[in-house]
Amino acid sequence: xxxxxxxxxxxxxxxxxxxxxxxxxxxxxxxxxxxxxxxxxxxxxxxxxxxxxxxxxxxxxxxxxxxxxxxxxxxxxxxxxxxxxxxxxxxxxxxxxxxxxxxxxxxxxxxxxxxxxxxxxxxxxx
Amino acid sequence: xxxxxxxxxxxxxxxxxxxxxxxxxxxxxxxxxxxxxxxxxxxxxxxxxxxxxxxxxxxxxxxxxxxxxxxxxxxxxxxxxxxxxxxxxxxxxxxxxxxxxxxxxxxxxxxxxxxxxxxxxxxxxxxxxxxxxxxxxxxxxxxxxxxxxxxxxxxxxxxxxxxxxxxxxxxxxxxxxxxxxxxxxxxxxxxxxxxxxxxxxxxxxxxxxxxxxxxxxxxxxxxxxxxxxxxxxxxxxxxxxxxxxxxxxxxxxxxxxxxxxxxxxxxxxxxxxxxxxxxxxxxxxxxxxxxxxxxxxxxxxxxxxxxxxxxxxxxxxxxxxxxxxxxxxxxxxxxxxxxxxxxxxxxxxxxxxxxxxxxxxxxxxxxxxxxxxxxxxxxxxxxxxxxxxxxxxxxxxxxxxxxxxxxxxxxxxxxxxxxxxxxxxxxxxxxxxxxxxxxxxxxxxxxxxxxxxxxxxxxxxxxxxxxxxxxxxxxxxxxxxxxxxxxxxxxxxxxxxxxxxxxxxxxxxxxxxxxxxxxxxxxxxxxxxxxxxxxxxxxxxxxxxxxxxxxxxxxxxxxxxxxxxxxxxxxxxxxxxxxxxxxxxxxxxxxxxxx
Numbered sequence: 140x141x142x143x144x145x146x147x148x149x150x151x152x153x154x155x156x157x158x159x160x161x162x163x164x165x166x167x168x169x170x171x172x173x174x175x176x177x178x179x180x181x182x183x184x185x186x187x188x189x190x191x192x193x194x195x196x197x198x199x200x201x202x203x204x205x206x207x208x209x210x211x212x213x214x215x216x217x218x219x220x221x222x223x224x225x226x227x228x229x230x231x232x233x234x235x236x237x238x239x240x241x242x243x244x245x246x247x248x249x250x251x252x253x254x255x256x257x258x259x260x261x262x263x264x265x
Numbered sequence: 266x267x268x269x270x271x272x273x274x275x276x277x278x279x280x281x282x283x284x285x286x287x288x289x290x291x292x293x294x295x296x297x298x299x300x301x302x303x304x305x306x307x308x309x310x311x312x313x314x315x316x317x318x319x320x321x322x323x324x325x326x327x328x329x330x331x332x333x334x335x336x337x338x339x340x341x342x343x344x345x346x347x348x349x350x351x352x353x354x355x356x357x358x359x360x361x362x363x364x365x366x367x368x369x370x371x372x373x374x375x376x377x378x379x380x381x382x383x384x385x386x387x388x389x390x391x392x393x394x395x396x397x398x399x400x401x402x403x404x405x406x407x408x409x410x411x412x413x414x415x416x417x418x419x420x421x422x423x424x425x426x427x428x429x430x431x432x433x434x435x436x437x438x439x440x441x442x443x444x445x446x447x448x449x450x451x452x453x454x455x456x457x458x459x460x461x462x463x464x465x466x467x468x469x470x471x472x473x474x475x476x477x478x479x480x481x482x483x484x485x486x487x488x489x490x491x492x493x494x495x496x497x498x499x500x501x502x503x504x505x506x507x508x509x510x511x512x513x514x515x516x517x518x519x520x521x522x523x524x525x526x527x528x529x530x531x532x533x534x535x536x537x538x539x540x541x542x543x544x545x546x547x548x549x550x551x552x553x554x555x556x557x558x559x560x561x562x563x564x565x566x567x568x569x570x571x572x573x574x575x576x577x578x579x580x581x582x583x584x585x586x587x588x589x590x591x592x593x594x595x596x597x598x599x600x601x602x603x604x605x606x607x608x609x610x611x612x613x614x615x616x617x618x619x620x621x622x623x624x625x626x627x628x629x630x631x632x633x634x635x636x637x638x639x640x641x642x643x644x645x646x647x648x649x650x651x652x653x654x655x656x657x658x659x660x661x662x663x664x665x666x667x668x669x670x671x672x673x674x675x676x677x678x679x680x681x682x683x684x685x686x687x688x689x690x691x692x693x694x695x696x697x698x699x700x701x702x703x704x705x706x707x708x709x710x711x712x713x714x715x716x717x718x719x720x721x722x723x724x725x726x727x728x729x730x731x732x733x734x735x736x737x738x739x740x741x742x743x744x745x746x747x748x749x750x751x752x753x754x755x756x757x758x759x760x761x762x763x764x765x766x767x768x769x770x771x772x773x774x775x776x777x778x779x780x781x782x783x784x785x786x787x788x789x790x791x792x793x794x795x796x797x798x799x800x801x802x803x804x805x806x807x808x809x810x811x812x813x814x815x816x817x818x819x820x821x822x823x824x825x826x827x828x829x830x831x832x833x834x835x836x837x838x839x840x841x842x843x844x845x846x847x848x849x850x851x852x853x854x855x856x857x858x859x860x
Contacts, residue, residue: 192303192409194449198526201446205565222287222304229445245295252286253279255272257439259568 146227147234148246149214154236159183159212167195171202178207186232188217197230204231204261221246225253229260266327266665267435267582269400276442280404281397284308285390307410307448309403310389314717315354316346317389319381320406321396325416325434325458326377326668332399333655333666336379340371341648343392346383361776362806363714363725365640371651373636373644375467375708375759376415376455377668378406382715404442409450409537411441411522417459417466418669421583422677424625428477428485430460432580433514436571440515447522451529452537454522462789467670469493469787469794470762472539473521474502475514485511491521491554492543495756499796500540505551511576513562515569520558524550586663586678588629596627599681606685613688615699615737621684624677630684632662632676633669634691635698635706639731642724643709644672653694661687670786671708673701702745702790704817705731708759712752712769713776719752721769721776721806726750729810743817745790746833761796762786764834765816770803777803780812780849782842783834791834800846808852815848 149157159182163174167187174181184203186196196215203209215227215235224246227235237246269277284304291301305311309320321336328336345368346354358366372380384392396402405412414434421429437456441447447454457466460477468474469490476488486508493502509517521539528546530536543550561567594602607614622631634654637643646654654674658666661683662676669675674696679687691697700706707730710716712723727750734740749763753770760766766781784797804812817833823840824831837845 191300192449193531194409194447194526195531197446197449198523201523206560220300222300223448226443226445226448245290248286252283253443254275256445257276257442258444260445 145250146224146232148224148243149234149236150243151236151239154214154216164216165199167193167199169199171199171207174203174209175207178203178209181209181211183212183214184209185214185216188215188219191218191220191223197226200227200230200232201261221249224249229256229258231261266329267324267431267579274397274400277397277400277402277404280308280402280443281390281393284393288386288390303408303449305389306408307405308393309406310386311407312386312717313382313715314713314719315357315715316350316383317386318715319384319389319392319403320374321379321381321401321403322406322413323378323401323668324413324438325420325431326418327431328658328666328668328674329399330655330659330664330666332401333651333658335395335399335401336371337648337651337655339381339384339392339395339648340369340646340651343388344369344371344381344383344648347385350385351383358714361713361722363722366714367642367645370642370645370647372642372711373646373668373672373674375670375672375757376413377418377670378413379668380711382711407453408448409452409454410448411444411450411454411456414438414441415455415457415466415471415670417461418667418675419465419622419631419677420460421585422624422626422629422631423461423463424623425463426461426625427479428460429580429583430458430475430477431583432576433475433477433511434458435579435582436515436575437518440518440569447526450522450526451531452534452539454525454539456518464787464789464794465670467759467762467786467794469501470495470759471502473518477511478508480508487511487514489514489517489521492540493794494538494540495759495761496538497535497754498540498544499756499761500544501794501796502540503543503551505554512571512573513558513567515571516561516567517554517558519569520554520561524553524557528553585626586665588663588678588680591628591680591682594682599628602682603684610685612692612697612699613685615741616688616697617684619699619701619703620697628681630679630681632679632684632687633701634666634674634676634696635700636673636696637700637706637731638695638698639735640728641695642711643707643727646674650694650696653690654696657687657690660690671706673706699737700740702747703740704734704743704746704748705740707731707748707750708763709750710752710758712750712758716752716757718755719769720754720771721752721778723750723752723758723767723769726767726769726778726806726809729806730813733810733814743820744830744832746817747784747786747791748813749784759786760784762791762794763797764791764837765813766797767809772803776806778806778809779803780809780816782816782845783837785834790832792838798842800842800849802853804849804853811852812849815852816845819845819848
């Protein structure tokens with residue numbers, strides 16, 4: 140992985156202020172294939188983590204990037220822990236919103252932990 | 266054995282450092298208890314009844330002497346509770362009747378991992394560093410992720426092997442390790458592989474059970490079964506593919522797990538295993554997996570198709586060790602020598618018959634060291650014993666041992682003409698019980714003496730039965746019997762698959778035990794994998810040994826002894842459970858009459 144592909148880490152305020160023309164939110168039991176038509180016109184898709192131990196959004200992210208070729212911003216919202224940021228990046232997320240009070244500096248350190256992984260991933264796909 | 270590459274080693278060290286960081290954040294409050302829990306679990310750290318428990322991964326059960334020595338050191342130096350913790354634990358267990366609460370032990374599990382029961386969490390990071398020094402860790406030994414992959418204990422040495430499952434298990438280990446998409450599945454996920462005709466890995470009872478085989482054209486592939494599991498709903502895995510070409514196995518497993526990640530239930534912990542999804546959806550689940558597999562291959566380009574070169578590269582780690590060449594006597598001479606020794610030492614003869622199995626190399630044997638003996642819980646090994654086994658493995662088995670599904674250790678590379686010397690050395694350290702597959706070679710979970718989930722204690726029941734059946738002639742006469750004991754419905758002691766199963770239940774705060782009959786782990790002696798049936802209301806702890814005795818007397822009365830003596834499970838299948846049930850219930854009646 141290269142630093143160039145690093146995902147954006149946002150505070151709740153950053154997230155509130157980040158505008159985009161066409162934003163779609165998907166609950167984690169929504170089928171990503173419903174976005175198939177017109178996916179090229181979407182600027183950002185937000186995938187929600189109701190609890191960080193609910194891993195459905197990782198598969199949604201994979202399918203959006205790999206099967207539907209989504210090129211826009213893929214954002215993790217909800218119960219986002221810094222310990223899962225690398226995992227999110229590796230399944231294709233390009234931005235994540237930290238919870239209130241979490242220090243973005245702690246988050247940045249997480250990206251330095253593993254020089255490489257066993258699996259190929261989608262972190263360079265954006 | 267698989268040799269860790271520099272990449273593997275640095276990966277394990279990174280993981281140990283990451284865990285140290287998480288532990289520190291939890292200690293200083295930056296990480297809440299709830300947030301830390303799944304992180305420590307995915308590194309093998311539970312918090313149990315009295316103390317933390319660490320589960321160390323032993324990929325496909327293989328241990329080197331160097332690894333055994335580090336496990337020995339952890340048992341000796343770290344498996345030690347703080348004085349106050351131990352005082353409170355002993356007090357609580359004494360109230361239940363437990364007199365022995367051992368410390369400084371390692372414990373082998375049915376999924377061929379190793380557990381420690383007393384390491385203080387404050388020492389967790391140090392222990393992880395120590396494990397990393399011999400390429401070991403607790404990655405994904407707990408939590409709702411893909412767990413350590415288990416294998417046949419005789420992989421690569423069994424005469425009945427079609428293909429060695431270990432290279433595939435290693436490829437799966439790499440693929441599953443910190444897989445970004447599948448770290449938070451609905452529930453835990455266990456894979457077992459066997460490459461032999463005999464199933465020694467209980468594959469039918471796994472979330473994914475894989476069986477290497479050859480088709481009519483002689484090509485290698487897998488029979489793929491999905492959705493087996495124990496717990497409160499015992500289910501045998503459904504075969505999805507009778508034959509899947511070997512190079513497609515990872516693409517296919519990705520399809521199985523992705524469909525499960527998306528659609529497995531998350532609203533109810535007891536309905537979250539893949540077995541429930543497979544049962545509830547049936548053909549629809551299978552269709553979804555097949556469609557996902559098609560898309561992985563056709564649209565994603567089959568990214569996990571195993572190239573022959575990759576299989577060759579990994580297989581090179583599993584070439585047989587270079588054993589010292591000997592002027593080996595021919596097999597007739599070996600047999601003559603062993604028979605002479607056995608005649609001289611009847612106990613050696615018994616051990617030879619029970620604990621020694623044929624090897625694919627006629628000059629070698631596969632030897633089981635039994636960890637089932639008096640005054641030691643099934644599958645427990647002290648630090649000293651582990652050190653001694655490390656020495657035995659070096660001296661007799663190319664420095665390699667394997668953990669078995671039945672909580673023993675196997676030495677896979679023993680020269681036939683070393684057997685007597687090995688037996689003497691093993692006997693001196695109490696690891697030569699000649700009871701493999703017999704009644705006292707039982708499976709038991711740690712139960713209510715250690716585990717926070719247990720409803721009842723397993724170990725005192727195991728001990729009471731072991732005490733009652735110490736006569737080797739009697740044990741031999743009873744023959745092969747799988748006795749499995751679980752302290753709760755989570756079934757870590759595999760009671761569902763025991764010919765005789767014992768399940769601890771809680772009734773108004775008291776320990777009771779349900780007895781099941783007729784379960785099978787899927788081995789050829791036990792028949793197709795199936796769950797045993799409960800024989801009636803539960804029994805008290807005191808009644809259990811009498812119940813077992815009543816069941817076994819019934820067997821002795823009813824078995825056919827013309828020709829080859831009929832095994833317990835065969836008599837049970839032939840006559841049905843009723844006479845056994847009646848005998849067991851007789852124990853209840855006689856106790857009531859006496860009261």
